[in-house]
Amino acid sequence: MADKDPYVYKIRSVHKVVDGDTIDADIDLGFNISLTKRIRLADVDTPECRTSNTYEKKLGLEVKQWLQKNLDGKKEILIKTELPDSTEKYGRILGRLYVDGVCLNDRMIEEGYAWKYDGGTKKKDFALLEAKRNAISSLT
Template structure:
């Protein structure tokens, strides 16, 4: 089941993982680590890591976004579509050649 929330991004962990203060409504907020859906970016030891992380920081850190949550990932984070200023963040990473399309299978 998918749910949509407003959130403020408090930290960019890497090119496809963020920390968000999620507004659950009724003045209830929760900090949550989220994994972006549909995209895979380089890991810390791989070329392109800093470029993807910094690009994502510039897009979302400190900003209000809309998230649509999906299931929990194999790493224990919620998978989420993230939209900022009407633009899908996963798509932006892919078209900028900073991430690859990813369906959740093995890499």
């Protein structure tokens, strides 16, 4: 994705994992200055943590925990975006999250924690997502 994501921002610290596809973090601006921003992981959609659907909520909390585990204690966290001001309609930075050189956006999909974002389709097959995750974990 190097050609598609030319703008790279270093994350100084992650304050909060909001849900499976959103974090609050300090972006390092240099000269010991940082800016706290909400960041939405691009190209992925995860089950919601705040919903009345208990099955979706369970899966949403699992992916939130997975993301937290993959961010805790990491030294090199980057956000790569297509544009210098890649904010979406809710004011969040939209980007791809890299930890130690690995794109977590892609890993979430590969490991069955997220769907590739399709532009907003709300009908999601939660059982299929969980089955994919279980199949992958049984191989390890």
